[in-house]
Amino acid sequence: MPAVQETVERVKRIDVDQYRYGFETLIDSEKAPKGLSEEIVKFISQKKNEPAWMLQWRLEAYRRWLTMTEPTWARVEYPKIDFQDIYYYAAPKPKKTVTSLDEIDPEILKTYEKLGIPLREVAMLEGVEPKVGEEDPARRKIAVDAVFDSVSVATTFKAELKKAGVIFMPISEAIREHPELVQKYLGSVVPTSDNFYATLNSAVFSDGSFVYVPPGVRCPMELSTYFRINERNTGQFERTLIIADKGSYVSYLEGCTAPQRDENQLHAAVVELVALDDAEIKYSTVQNWYPGNSEGKGGIYNFVTKRGDCRGANSKISWTQVETGSAITWKYPSCILRGDNSSGEFYSIAISNGFQQVDSGTKMIHLGKNTSSRIISKGIAAGKSQNTYRGLVTAHRKATGARNFTACDSLLIGDKCGAHTVPYIEAKNSSATFEHEATTSKISEDVLFYCIQRGLSQEEAVGLVVNGFVKDVLQQLPMEFAVEAQKLISISLEGSVG
Amino acid sequence: MALLEVKDLKVRVEEREILHGLTLTVNEGEVHAIMGPNGSGKSTLSHVIAGKPGYEVTDGQILFKGEDLLEMDPEERAAKGVFLAFQYPVEIPGVATMTFLRTALNAQRKARGESEYSTPDFLKKVREVSKSLNIPQDMLKRGVNVGFSGGEKKRNEVLQMALFEPSLCILDEMDSGLDIDALRIAADGVNALRSPGRAMVVITHYQRLLNYIVPDFVHVMSKGRVVKSGDKELALELEASGYTQFEDAA
Numbered sequence: 001m002p003a004v005q006e007t008v009e010r011v012k013r014i015d016v017d018q019y020r021y022g023f024e025t026l027i028d029s030e031k032a033p034k035g036l037s038e039e040i041v042k043f044i045s046q047k048k049n050e051p052a053w054m055l056q057w058r059l060e061a062y063r064r065w066l067t068m069t070e071p072t073w074a075r076v077e078y079p080k081i082d083f084q085d086i087y088y089y090a091a092p093k094p095k096k097t098v099t100s101l102d103e104i105d106p107e108i109l110k111t112y113e114k115l116g117i118p119l120r121e122v123a124m125l126e127g128v129e130p131k132v133g134e135e136d137p138a139r140r141k142i143a144v145d146a147v148f149d150s151v152s153v154a155t156t157f158k159a160e161l162k163k164a165g166v167i168f169m170p171i172s173e174a175i176r177e178h179p180e181l182v183q184k185y186l187g188s189v190v191p192t193s194d195n196f197y198a199t200l201n202s203a204v205f206s207d208g209s210f211v212y213v214p215p216g217v218r219c220p221m222e223l224s225t226y227f228r229i230n231e232r233n234t235g236q237f238e239r240t241l242i243i244a245d246k247g248s249y250v251s252y253l254e255g256c257t258a259p260q261r262d263e264n265q266l267h268a269a270v271v272e273l274v275a276l277d278d279a280e281i282k283y284s285t286v287q288n289w290y291p292g293n294s295e296g297k298g299g300i301y302n303f304v305t306k307r308g309d310c311r312g313a314n315s316k317i318s319w320t321q322v323e324t325g326s327a328i329t330w331k332y333p334s335c336i337l338r339g340d341n342s343s344g345e346f347y348s349i350a351i352s353n354g355f356q357q358v359d360s361g362t363k364m365i366h367l368g369k370n371t372s373s374r375i376i377s378k379g380i381a382a383g384k385s386q387n388t389y390r391g392l393v394t395a396h397r398k399a400t401g402a403r404n405f406t407a408c409d410s411l412l413i414g415d416k417c418g419a420h421t422v423p424y425i426e427a428k429n430s431s432a433t434f435e436h437e438a439t440t441s442k443i444s445e446d447v448l449f450y451c452i453q454r455g456l457s458q459e460e461a462v463g464l465v466v467n468g469f470v471k472d473v474l475q476q477l478p479m480e481f482a483v484e485a486q487k488l489i490s491i492s493l494e495g496s497v498g
Numbered sequence: 499m500a501l502l503e504v505k506d507l508k509v510r511v512e513e514r515e516i517l518h519g520l521t522l523t524v525n526e527g528e529v530h531a532i533m534g535p536n537g538s539g540k541s542t543l544s545h546v547i548a549g550k551p552g553y554e555v556t557d558g559q560i561l562f563k564g565e566d567l568l569e570m571d572p573e574e575r576a577a578k579g580v581f582l583a584f585q586y587p588v589e590i591p592g593v594a595t596m597t598f599l600r601t602a603l604n605a606q607r608k609a610r611g612e613s614e615y616s617t618p619d620f621l622k623k624v625r626e627v628s629k630s631l632n633i634p635q636d637m638l639k640r641g642v643n644v645g646f647s648g649g650e651k652k653r654n655e656v657l658q659m660a661l662f663e664p665s666l667c668i669l670d671e672m673d674s675g676l677d678i679d680a681l682r683i684a685a686d687g688v689n690a691l692r693s694p695g696r697a698m699v700v701i702t703h704y705q706r707l708l709n710y711i712v713p714d715f716v717h718v719m720s721k722g723r724v725v726k727s728g729d730k731e732l733a734l735e736l737e738a739s740g741y742t743q744f745e746d747a748a
């Protein structure tokens with residue numbers, strides 16, 4: 001079935017509002033008191049049963065944070081955030097100690113069901129005979145870690161991953177069970193002092209995912225984490241750490257949603273990736289936080305630091321992102337190309353509609369010899385939104401033979417939105433070859449009318465044209481997510497025309 | 499039976515009147531040719547019939563199968579059987595021609611309350627039609643009209659026409675940019691679609707096309723009006739004497 005039509009079908013099924021993840025789950029939760037202090041940092045650490053070194057690490061970050069100010073260089077505008085008016089910790093109150101999926105609050109399970117995220121691995125494992133034409137379910141297995149507000153509520157396929165030697169667990173658990181790995185790598189890509197939001201995250205992060213793939217192992221399934229903010233006035237500060245040891249491979253996907261709320265909510269995550277010699281990490285994001293209503297009220301402030309370190313020779317890190325949600329997005333997944341012959345990729349689709357503001361892009365820092373990077377960015381601005389691509393490509397003095405190719409395309413829908421491209425390019429040695437291409441175009445009335453004359457509605461036509469525009473990037477996503485992303489793109493452009 | 503009735507149509511574009519009271523009736527099964535100098539309003543007429551935004555109808559009426567066409571959304575007109583082969587077909591990068599054809603066809607069928615084509619049925623149909631039009635399958639995998647030659651674009655229009663089976667086909671200068679062989683292939687494709695229930699309006703500057711697609715009627719448009727109508731002989735006359743004789747009539 002043509003995806004566009006199916007999308008429109010879906011959109012029609014969503015009543016009043018178009019944000020289909022806007023529901024709220026009514027569960028008891030346990031919160032730390034509002035505001036931030038050393039006491040709160042200690043409270044969080046205690047809740048997580050953390051060892052002393054971890055608390056120390058947090059406190060150092062907290063003290064550092066007190067000396068920092070919010071960055072203002074991005075092309076986004078919002079009222080000043082009162083950091084004392086936020087809850088830094090909220091956990092769904094467990095009925096008792098959770099040891100298996102069956103003991104998780106059924107309300108939470110229902111939430112994930114509504115989101116279409118399979119937390120019940122049994123259903124997939126039993127996996128009745130695949131229908132003709134369908135893939136074998138065993139090959140479509142996806143291990144999921146679900147993070148509800150600040151806490152990981154379920155991780156699936158743990159046993160199977162363990163067999164392969166892959167560690168995939170909430171980071172709070174990893175801190176206790178694999179302290180040597182966490183201590184070695186945490187903060188080694190994004191130091192606690194990195195930037196205002198990363199430092200805040202270091203002080204108060206409550207959960208997130210941890211992945212370690214041992215040498216030579218190809219992770220047997222896609223790993224994914226779904227983040228869900230449920231509580232009111234609660235910040236979400238998750239922390240993800242992925243280590244691909246020598247010669248290993250892992251593909252990881254994160255998805256994010258939140259209920260509709262009139263007030264803005266803060267999300268400040270940190271993701272660190274480490275790829276050792278000959279290792280490859282593919283990290284995909286489908287970000288669909290609540291973007292605010294049609295008047296620009298509410299929505300998530302998404303201030304995220306994501307960075308990958310190609311630490312080993314011949315290593316590779318690839319970021320793919322589909323950003324459709326959030327009131328404000330401030331996000332620059334980057335690669336440090338430290339190892340010789342290492343390569344970094346950034347594929348991005350950033351869509352803004354309504355009053356959304358996106359300032360996103362990447363940094364490719366070439367340090368090793370013969371390193372290469374590739375940036376393909378597709379920005380789509382509709383409604384009254386502002387969409388900025390901000391990119392930095394640098395080659396260090398010793399990074400001989402560094403190569404970069406950048407292509408930034410922006411598409412405008414309507415005439416009340418804006419698209420901006422801010423590229424910084426810096427080569428400190430003469431052997432670097434950097435290529436940069438940028439285009440900005442308006443969605444053409446003639447193209448839309450052509451589609452409409454052939455029977456598509458205005459919205460279907462926009463969806464089709466935009467999906468064509470972003471095709472190069474969509475192809476980078478794991479297959480199933482590509483389909484989901486394609487639908488999401490059409491849904492987020494609802495009401496962008498006419 | 500009258501398929502299309504354009505009555506005393508007045509149309510403005512950006513405050514300027516382009517069509518000044520145009521009347522044209524096309525019955526089922528007929529082929530009408532419209533000729534006329536550049537800027538006389540031929541494409542404007544075709545756009546207004548298809549429902550392109552940006553045109554203001556200030557007076558007159560268009561009936562399609564007896565219904566008020568101007569009341570319908572353009573996609574509704576398409577589903578009801580109005581097809582316009584564009585003078586300048588656009589490119590849609592990243593959207594495979596095959597995907598486009600299927601999406602459009604199913605959208606139309608759905609609007610008419612018909613079931614969608616199954617994949618094998620659809621593929622079979624596309625293969626048949628594209629073969630008869632000499633369109634290689636490879637071309638259908640490429641983005642809609644992206645990198646197509648002028649002739650290929652026009653053939654792609656005829657392909658869609660054959661696939662959608664509209665009852666009114668408006669062909670806006672389908673002969674422009676076609677070499678002599680391509681012209682014959684495209685014209686054969688159009689002729690194959692001639693049927694008692696279907697009418698065609700063929701806009702062209704050249705009598706040559708009308709040797710291939712032989713019209714029942716020929717109309718001369720000048721300055722936003724139909725100034726003369728006749729049979730196919732009129733086209734030959736025009737070829738010999740040009741449009742100057744109509745300048746005053748308009």
Ligand SMILES: Nc1ncnc2c1ncn2[C@@H]1O[C@H](COP(=O)(O)OP(=O)(O)OP(=O)(O)O)[C@@H](O)[C@H]1O
Nearest residue numbers: 511512516534535536537538539540541542543552
């Ligand atoms: N969008 C527009 N804005 C302003 N004027 C327009 C617009 N579209 C058409 N016109 C004018 O309307 C007149 C008729 O144009 P139209 O394209 O219908 O002519 P045509 O008969 O199809 O010409 P040709 O044989 O060159 O294709 C022209 O003078 C043209 O400049």
Ligand SMILES: [Mg+2]
Nearest residue numbers: 540541542585
């Ligand atoms: Mg014309």
